[in-house]
Amino acid sequence: MPLPTGDIAWPPHDLAPALDAMHTWDTWWSGDPDRLESLYGGSTGGGPDPKRLQYAGGVVGRLARWWWGTPTGLGERRTKLHVPIAGDLCGGSADLLFSEPPKFTVDDQVTQDRLDKLTDDGMLATLQTAAEVGAALGGVYLRPVYDTELSDRPWLDAVHADRAVPEFRWGRLAAVTFWRVVREQDGQVWRHLERHEPGVILHGLYQGTKDQLGRPVPLEDHPATAVFAAAVGEDGAIPTGYDGLDVSYIPNQSSRRWRCTPRLQDLGRSDLDGVEPLMDALDETYSSWMRDIRLGKGRIVVPSAYLQSQGPGRSASWNPDQEAFAGLDMLARPDASGQLTVAQFAIRVQEHKDTAEDLVNQILRSAGYSGQTFGLGGDVAVTATEVTARERRSMTTRGRKILRWRPALAHVIEALLAVDREVFGGGITPQRPTVEFEDSVQEDPLTLANTADVLTRAHAASIDTNVRMVHPEWDDTQVAAEVQRIQAEQGMAVPDPMQTGELP
Structure with a gap:
């Protein structure tokens, strides 16, 4: 079949399902939050109802109902966090x-x-x-x-x-x-x-x-x-x-x-096929964790009389980092202690951590991998x-x-x-x-050396076998040269009397 000669659709329409799926996998693999929001329709909207698409039917509504499809509210900054587990x-x-x-x-x-x-x-x-x-x-x-x-x-x-x-x-x-x-x-x-x-x-x-x-x-x-x-x-x-x-x-x-x-x-x-919802949930979990940290910052709610004037027409402000304040000329009130309200939200560290770890393990298991491969089992030294x-x-x-x-x-x-x-x-x-x-x-050199030593003392392996086991990357020439050096150092490199032609 030669190259096309007429004006046809490109890429061909019958490849559209595969190309759409590859586009989704490529977006997750890239790790770009902007591309994820664009893919699922979660960019900041300008209409009166920023969540209108989430109630729609068909493909548009299905994509918009993902967490990455949740639009950022008007006047708010994006606080979504992406975990690049696909990469x-x-x-x-x-x-x-x-x-x-x-x-x-x-x-x-x-x-x-x-x-x-x-x-x-x-x-x-x-x-x-x-x-x-x-x-x-x-x-x-x-x-x-x-x-x-x-x-x-x-x-x-x-x-x-x-x-x-x-x-x-x-x-x-x-x-x-x-x-x-x-x-x-x-x-x-x-x-x-x-x-x-x-x-x-x-x-x-x-x-x-x-x-x-x-x-x-x-x-x-x-x-x-x-x-x-x-x-x-x-x-x-x-x-x-x-x-x-x-x-x-x-x-x-x-x-x-x-x-x-x-x-x-x-x-x-793809290794990412079928785990996209789990990766979406993992991003939502980490973003919720970071939201708890932001909300967990201590806030002090003060009455307007406590604010420091910045001058005519410049409003007033409160300095939360100031440690000592001068006395205030004001009438004493029985509930004066309640005029300063401290807001301190709890940070649910363990709950978020357990949820994230379970999602990561499920993603790895669904993709066909063990958590140990990605360092989830710790760095304890073990044998191969x-x-x-x-x-x-x-x-x-x-x-x-x-x-x-x-x-x-x-x-x-x-x-x-x-x-x-x-x-x-x-x-x-x-x-x-x-x-x-x-x-x-690969086995570490100490483990290989101990194995070779045990086999030698048990008379269960030759020098050639031990050298090949300790150095599996060597070819026959390197192995033969090493065997000769070992024999020479141990005094075993002596001529065979049956090959000299002389009887003892």
Whole structure:
């Protein structure tokens, strides 16, 4: 299927439910209170009834009935407080997956050497960013890109799910069209469409409106796409050097809400899906807590005679920080002691704290994580085994995500090698690598040393086994060298008499 040739709606209407949900998740992930108020209609209104929308029906009324949909009263300042737990969730998901770089191995040594250079060029930062974006929006795309003026090698680039129009076949990505806005002026919107098909990439520039794609225009008409004009062939495509599709889609988790929608059922699910009401309630709880603190400030209600005049026409004031006051010339009254009224409201700290902690635990549990992962269990030093036990739910979620990330990474790395050979040469053989994820929880050196010591005294492990256990990140060459050094230090590096050819 080529690029669009007519004026069609953009983005396509059948993606509207997914894009609306992604917009909601992105708003919570951004942590911007202004965007939250705009999303739920809670901005300060100018009408006589600021809560009119909350009594409306349909989608507008449903959104306005959220706490973030409560409008700020006229003449009042906004006192809503936002807890950025959505950002913590998505960032924690990325840390669980890519706190350590994954290992990519292929059979050909020349290809392995080149692959080591490609994966060492900032790839870990790209994967961490992609994992966080995928956790927020429900999925993310990875593609190889290159620029001969910037680098002598290609690299991976992450594309957000709300900037792609995918096409799935039997649950697998068959083609995808990425798009971006390169210019907006006088109501006109210029979009760059980049369509990926097996073996080729198609580029197109369109001049339309906010909701319509518009008509195609030459790539040379805008600097952002002029660079592709010279690269496309007669058929308007750029070959990738890879027979298959050079893009991988990594769904965050299995979709729930779109499982019966044909065009959307293969899209992933955000970690924030379903916990939006809980996050709304958490913000309301913390805002109520801060309101108690504001109201808990001691106030003194004084009669007007106690106010200090600021001069004719300048009203009067009361200085609450003044500690000593001069005597007042006034008639004594039997109830003079009641003329000063102290207002001191209670601050319900424990009630708010318990409510907030319960909401946070429920949010984490619904998203598939343990509270220990986010520091709710304290910072007491424990072994890696105990940490894994406490974070079992997080480790289970991490394992489910690795099942989706591993084949997608293997596919896109093979495409990266093919693009590298096509553009930069080098004589490599593109292969699909073996992907290994490192353990997110590492044993401390003292625990490993004690285990190795016990195994040695029990004659249950060799020196080679102990070295590999203490240093799991070492390769065979490093392990062999360390074994030889240990044997030399302990006087065990003696020749085998059966190998010398001489009998004792």
